[in-house]
Amino acid sequence: MAAILAADVVGYSRLIETDETATFERLRAHRKELFEPEIEKHHGRIFKLMGDGILAEFSSVVDAVECAVVLQHGMAERNDGVADDQRIYIRIGINLGDVIVEGEDRHGEGVVIAARLQQLAEPGGVALSRTVVEDVKHKLAFGFESVGEHRVKNIAEPISVYRVALDASASSPHMGSKRHRAKLRPWRAVAAALFLALAATAGWYGYEKLRPEQPAVASTPDSTIGVPIIVVLPFQNLTGDPAHDKLGIGITEDLRDLLWNFPEFQVVSGTSSVGQTNDPADIRDIARGFAAQFVIEGTVRRGGNGTVITAQLIDGMADTHLWSTRFEQASNDPTVLEKAAADTLSNSLGGMTGRMREAYERIAWSKPEAELTEYDYYVRGHTHHLRFTNEELNQAREIYVAGLERFPDSPLLRIKIAFVHYSNIYRVPRQEVAYSVVEMQRLAADSARFFRAGRRSRFEEYYFHWISTFTHQAVGDFAACIAKARAAVKLTPYDPWVRGTLVPAMAECGNPEEAVAWAKEAIRREPDGPSFWPEFYFNGLAWASYLAGHYDECVEIIQGMDDGPAQVLAACYARLGQPQQARDTLAAFLRERPDWVASEYIRLPLSDDLRRRWLDDIRAAGGLDK
Numbered sequence: 001m002a003a004i005l006a007a008d009v010v011g012y013s014r015l016i017e018t019d020e021t022a023t024f025e026r027l028r029a030h031r032k033e034l035f036e037p038e039i040e041k042h043h044g045r046i047f048k049l050m051g052d053g054i055l056a057e058f059s060s061v062v063d064a065v066e067c068a069v070v071l072q073h074g075m076a077e078r079n080d081g082v083a084d085d086q087r088i089y090i091r092i093g094i095n096l097g098d099v100i101v102e103g104e105d106r107h108g109e110g111v112v113i114a115a116r117l118q119q120l121a122e123p124g125g126v127a128l129s130r131t132v133v134e135d136v137k138h139k140l141a142f143g144f145e146s147v148g149e150h151r152v153k154n155i156a157e158p159i160s161v162y163r164v165a166l167d168a169s170a171s172s173p174h175m176g177s178k179r180h181r182a183k184l185r186p187w188r189a190v191a192a193a194l195f196l197a198l199a200a201t202a203g204w205y206g207y208e209k210l211r212p213e214q215p216a217v218a219s220t221p222d223s224t225i226g227v228p229i230i231v232v233l234p235f236q237n238l239t240g241d242p243a244h245d246k247l248g249i250g251i252t253e254d255l256r257d258l259l260w261n262f263p264e265f266q267v268v269s270g271t272s273s274v275g276q277t278n279d280p281a282d283i284r285d286i287a288r289g290f291a292a293q294f295v296i297e298g299t300v301r302r303g304g305n306g307t308v309i310t311a312q313l314i315d316g317m318a319d320t321h322l323w324s325t326r327f328e329q330a331s332n333d334p335t336v337l338e339k340a341a342a343d344t345l346s347n348s349l350g351g352m353t354g355r356m357r358e359a360y361e362r363i364a365w366s367k368p369e370a371e372l373t374e375y376d377y378y379v380r381g382h383t384h385h386l387r388f389t390n391e392e393l394n395q396a397r398e399i400y401v402a403g404l405e406r407f408p409d410s411p412l413l414r415i416k417i418a419f420v421h422y423s424n425i426y427r428v429p430r431q432e433v434a435y436s437v438v439e440m441q442r443l444a445a446d447s448a449r450f451f452r453a454g455r456r457s458r459f460e461e462y463y464f465h466w467i468s469t470f471t472h473q474a475v476g477d478f479a480a481c482i483a484k485a486r487a488a489v490k491l492t493p494y495d496p497w498v499r500g501t502l503v504p505a506m507a508e509c510g511n512p513e514e515a516v517a518w519a520k521e522a523i524r525r526e527p528d529g530p531s532f533w534p535e536f537y538f539n540g541l542a543w544a545s546y547l548a549g550h551y552d553e554c555v556e557i558i559q560g561m562d563d564g565p566a567q568v569l570a571a572c573y574a575r576l577g578q579p580q581q582a583r584d585t586l587a588a589f590l591r592e593r594p595d596w597v598a599s600e601y602i603r604l605p606l607s608d609d610l611r612r613r614w615l616d617d618i619r620a621a622g623g624l625d626k
Contacts, residue, residue: 001096001097001098002097002099002106003057003061003095003096004064004094004106005044005055005056005068005092006092007068007071007091007093008050008052008053008054008090008118009088011089011253014250014253014254014257014339015088034074038071042058042064043058043059044057044058044064044067047104048105057099061132061135061136062140064132065128068094069126069142069164071090072124075088090124091127092118092125093114093115093116093117093118093119093126093127094117094129095132096110097109112155113159116155116159120150123257126163126166127163130159130160142164142165142166143165144162144165147161147162148161149161225373225412225457225460226374226376227264227265227457228265228266228292228293228356229265229290229294230259230268230294230296230356231292231295232252232255233286233295233296234248234252235247235248235251235252235300235341237299237300238299238300238301239301240302244300244307246334247334247337247338250338251298251309258342258346258350258494259350261492262346262350262492263457263461263462263491263492264350264357264459264492265356268290268292283295287316287317287319288316292316293316294313294314294315294356294359295313295314296314296345297312298310298345304328305330306328306329308327308328309341310326311324311326313355322355323355325344325345327341327344329341346494347526350494351492351496351498351526352498353497353526353531364379364380365380372403374403374413375412375459377402378400381395381396381397383396384396385416385419385423387532388423388427388532390427393423393424396416396420397420400413400416409450410450411447411451412447414443414444414446414447415464418443418447419440419467421439421440422467422470425437425603425604426603440467441471441474444464444471445471451464461491462491462492462498465485465488465491466485466488466502468480468484469484469488469505470505470604474605476605478509478607481505481509482511482514485502485505494525496522497522497526500519500530500536503518503537503543504540504544505604506518507540507543507544507548508606508607508610513548516545518544519538520541523538523541535563535564538560538561539561539564541557542564542569543565546572551575554569555572555573555576558572567586567598570586570618570621571617571621574618582617582620583622586623587622597623597624598618598624
């Protein structure tokens with residue numbers, strides 16, 4: 001009986017293909033300086049090194065779990081300040097079971113299950129078997145959460161899978177004994193990282209990529225509220241050149257890793273093992289096995305002047321094609337092709353305004369009322385919400401309230417009702433703004449109460465940070481506002497809608513330069529803008545640019561818009577020493593909006609210096625401040 005720790009790197013192929021030498025050196029340094037010493041401190045022994053992972057043996061399962069947590073906290077610290085595309089994330093799985101001893105090597109079901117668990121772990125997470133949890137749950141100072149049963153390849157019975165609550169508080173019900181708490185090392189003193197094999201091309205040395213064949217549906221917080229599951233199938237190599245096999249695998253891994261950063265969807269880990277297929281029956285079986293709403297498949301083939309990459313989005317439940325795309329790259333450089341394909345596809349498919357969200361909206365509206373999940377009520381309400389008329393906002397609220405009656409413990413639906421009140425801040429008469437602010441704050445605080453009661457959906461967590469941005473701004477706590485905005489973006493870094501909606505708050509709370517960067521990133525990822533307001537990101541960019549003091553740039557942005565904020569343009573002209581243009585621009589605007597005053601544009605608190613500047617510039621343009 002031994003505790004086996006299995007770990008591998010997320011997106012290893014992408015890291016190697018981007019810069020093989022630099023990646024190899026970084027990983028080698030991690031092994032020599034941190035990983036090997038930390039395993040040794042925890043009385044473990046690495047018995048196998050692979051191309052993108054390790055296997056280690058521990059005589060104590062407590063030491064194994066403790067070591068894994070130290071490694072992941074260390075990785076989180078090491079990733080701070082590192083560019084997104086250079087960050088190294090690892091998955092860790094731990095099992096306690098019988099092993100076959102063969103010299104220095106270890107084999108058997110105990111090892112196989114550990115490797116299966118590793119593939120079921122989230123990037124940056126630790127997955128455990130039931131035998132591990134039963135042994136350590138009263139001995140360690142952190143909690144464990146069930147993520148359901150999974151049926152995995154070459155193991156007859158389903159395995160019960162748990163995740164370590166890496167951010168569990170000191171009040172966790174799983175706090176261990178004083179002796180074991182004393183053993184825990186401060187995270188900052190023991191930062192550690194994963195080393196891979198010395199040879200970048202090394203394989204599993206007899207171990208296949210241990211991926212789930214047809215796992216049962218995991219009861220995760222995200223699946224509990226109905227967040228859709230996605231399976232990414234391997235992109236098929238139709239070029240006839242075996243060298244392109246690696247390209248197809250790389251696109252698959254990169255796309256899966258990028259989509260994982262959109263918490264509105266659950267991406268099944270390790271799907272590259274399911275085999276290359278375009279047989280509809282196989283795809284149906286795969287979708288059923290993973291309980292996947294969406295399946296993504298694609299091909300790589302030769303084109304006239306380079307490589308052609310195609311992709312399709314399939315409704316896994318209805319077995320219908322929802323969307324397809326095709327693009328050709330003149331380059332034959334696999335690294336360039338892989339990155340371009342994964343970035344393009346993730347931008348099109350992911351996020352609040354992406355193709356998958358668009359497709360799921362139709363699915364949510366087609367469901368019978370009795371089958372609606374929390375997520376379905378959220379999606380249905382959002383359809384009305386984004387039209388931003390008083391009537392549509394009222395309809396959205398009615399849907400959220402109906403969902404809350406059915407799911408009374410839902411943080412998500414409370415947050416969405418809070419969002420209605422936030423939207424009303426800019427629509428109701430000024431004397432009613434205070435009520436909207438109070439209700440927004442009450443509902444956001446109420447949702448936090450249910451999070452503390454044990455709800456841990458990534459999707460709800462990011463949404464909570466998002467709404468908290470505005471609740472903190474509403475009371476003038478600008479530092480907390482900025483911190484919450486950054487926390488939301490950190491959880492969903494590639495969603496243009498999220499960045500775009502947070503741009504005004506980030507700018508108004510005193511950080512307009514970062515707001516400008518966020519707006520530009522949103523435009524880069526979605527240049528045509530969201531369908532409900534194509535110039536939404538440009539509108540935010542104009543306001544942030546004005547507050548940042550980039551007046552010439554702001555003028556250029558607004559002049560390039562079909563319906564830009566004329567009052568902001570007038571303020572820029574005033575600041576640039578062009579008083580006549582400022583007065584003419586604002587006068588034309590006031591003919592359409594004769595009751596408008598400068599304070600109407602800033603109904604939530606604005607940092608003092610920015611507020612003074614805005615009111616001064618509007619007065620200079622001939623307008624009223626209140």
